[in-house]
Amino acid sequence: MIDVILKKGKEKAAMLRHPWIFSGAIDKIKGNPENGEVVTLRSAAKEFLAYAYYNDQSRVALRLLEWDENTTINKSWYREKLKAAIASRDHVLNENTxxxxxVFSEADFLPGLIVDKYAGFLSLQILSAGMESIKATLIELLRELLNPTGIFDKSDAGARKHENLEATQGLLWGETPPEFIEVKENGILYHINIADGQKSGFYCDQRDNRKILADYTRGKSVLDCFCYSGGFTLNSLKSGAASVTSVDSSALAIETLQHNLELNGFKGSNQHSIQSDVNKQLRIFKDEGKTFDVLVLDPPKYAPSRSALDRAARAYKDLNRLGMLLLKKGGILATFSCSGAVDMETFKQIIAWAALDAGREVQIIRQFCQPEDHPVSLSFPEGEYLKGLLLRIL
Structure with missing residues (x-):
């Protein structure tokens, strides 16, 4: 196996089991590894550190896999990692979900691999050259372990560019997914189109948070912003909200929401959908003098990298300021950020600035996070991307 030697003093991250080594930390390479090949990572003193995927096209040149020198990275190794990841989610799946x-990439010790389950179908997303090189093995093992109806490739994320990989999408094995796969989450039905990400609008990372917030919506007027396919809207209606107004700029999202309302028997309920830019619509509501009891702000990723942090902070602040102005005294604001570059303390500071500008006193009554099927490794805090606050506006 080819050895990659780190510069002196650059071994600490690997010893602490952080799964990334950046290209600038490499001193020399003994051999000529192909991108995606498993190599041996060694310190400047030639001590074994880990086995890792190598890619000279990526700023993250090494993605660490295994820290036991006596372990072989082979088909059996991948099988055991997949089995462990799948078994840890057994209790998440039940008659209601x-x-x-x-599989959640680095958190499950499979860097660059994401596997989502949609009823009988699997969606496979590969974001590293190493996982791309063993795609056939992964498909075989997922068939063996899960016996799915079909496996669909959703490796169309922009992150593949960083690994010098082209976007791919299409059927990998089994039956082609129907236009809509019917899934159930918290007892609520959704139709998901995994063959076209634009038609899905469904994010299972908000599963727990949707259920938590629903308890605060009973008998209340709710404004669900960036509603997508209606996760917070549907949970609020199921919980007995007096009214729900759902806003999204995407016509397709509104169309999907209407479909899911009908699917769950909520068509004709006290729900109103508006296709509009959220910031613009919040200003319209303010000018009209409208107020709400509960407001949800679940925007897309404003800060894809740390370089965008300042601009994102201004966007989050203005959005939350507008939201606070629309809430009745004692109202509830559920506000989220899915930007990995924005940590919880930074997010709290942004919300504090928004409250100051809005002239509202605000209490934090709960913190939101991603659910347990999106675990965060203590050695890889970067995996904690979703955070949120449940606020009482006084």
Missing amino acids: NTCRL
């Missing part, structure tokens, strides 16, 4: 994330 048949969709979840089965």
